[in-house]
Amino acid sequence: MSETSLYPPLKRFLESLGYAVKGEVSGCDIVALADGDPPVVIVCEMKLQFNLELLLQGVDRAVACDEVWLAARLSSNGRGREDDPRFRALCRRLGFGLLGVRGENVELLLSPAAPPPRRDPKRRSRLIEEHRRRRGDPTVGGGSRQPIMTAYRQEALACAEALSEGPRRPRDLKPTAPNAQKILHRNVYGWFNRAERGLYELTSAGREALQRWPAP
Template sequence: MAVKYETELYSPVKAFFEQRGFDVKAEVRHCDLVGVRPDQDEPLIVEMKKTFNLSLLLQGMQRLKLSPFVYLAVERNRSKRGAVNQRWSELTALCRQLGLGLLTVTFYKTKAPLIDVLCEPSALIPPTGRNQVARKSGVRRKRLLKEFDERSGDYNTGGSTRRQLVTAYREKALRVASALRTNGEASPANLARQTGVGSAAAILQKNYYGWFERLSRGKYILTIKGVQALTEHAHMLEDNDMIERTINELDVTYSVSGVNKDDLAHIAETAEQYLKNTGHI
């Protein structure tokens, strides 16, 4: 069953690496998929395409400058039409020599997609060589991990093109816009305190998305575009509000009574309610 869009590869690939213990997010600084794991210093990076081609290979080589753990992911078409589907052993050998991992996704009509890892990243590169490759772009790797850490969730789909991405900066701007909608008008300092966004003043002054309007010195209001943006991202804002309320409730519980069985029961109930509201259970 051939896929129409490469974004269809994202869900099964994400689930596969989550089973390996990674926290996964999509479209982080131009990478289709990025994963982090507590026991691994370097990030996992996956680039996806419907078919194996030179563009995908070049993307993979660029990502090796950020991390030695880079996979290429493509669909494996069961119809076996086309030259690529008949040359997996050669493509695997090529990726292995370049230090790239290669995995395929096979889709079925009546059962879940199958992930097949044809080779792991950097299988034939000595450890010293891998470290040197990663160090060449240490600054870019730090930016990648910073962007990953500052996102509250995974609100994009890997492989997306020509779509507005929810970046860490956009999330901060949305939090500022949400607070501004509540207040009507406010100063940058008040918004920074209310939202916890230290860069609120810079976000308001730059007004990159056109969501804010300066009334007077130190006074801003929300524009029509800002209201529309809040409507478009309502689900994300609801998730953030639920998390903040949960944290606040737990903070109050701990400060008042300490840890006991009732506290643990409350934590379990709150977590269960959050998962239900966000569609995870």
């Protein structure tokens, strides 16, 4: 199957919306015009599947038209880019429409008039909080195979460093670890053990952690 097989159903679809449609106009796969003075200009770029090249073509065409539509065959297994929420969100931010073709049928996946995704204030707040709580810049960007030195891990290591000198109470650790009570109680990494009521000690896993990571 070639890209040209997508043209007939896309042409019929756009014509049903009232546009005059022609193929291969000045390097564009499809150009559709709506009545007006000046006319509304739509450019539709086609690929056999949604990919980066199709997206880049849309970015290039956007300066010459009023609307950009990206069209491709719909994947048979539901794992194509058209089903990736990140791809759709990017197209929404760019103001691109998406059309999916299956046989002779065309499905409107995303209108170019769709509002851009809203910011997530909770995720934004988490980013700010984590950035501010981290001491220094302990993790090189781009690495994913090694445990990330988060602010939580840094504070847990501070607790471990203090307990390496002997059992302590959570309140004794607050000067260097304000969240010591929660960290010791949750014991996410298995570094701590409650020696007795209100008193915690370091486990062998905690001592190994101190050898792996220098104390913050």
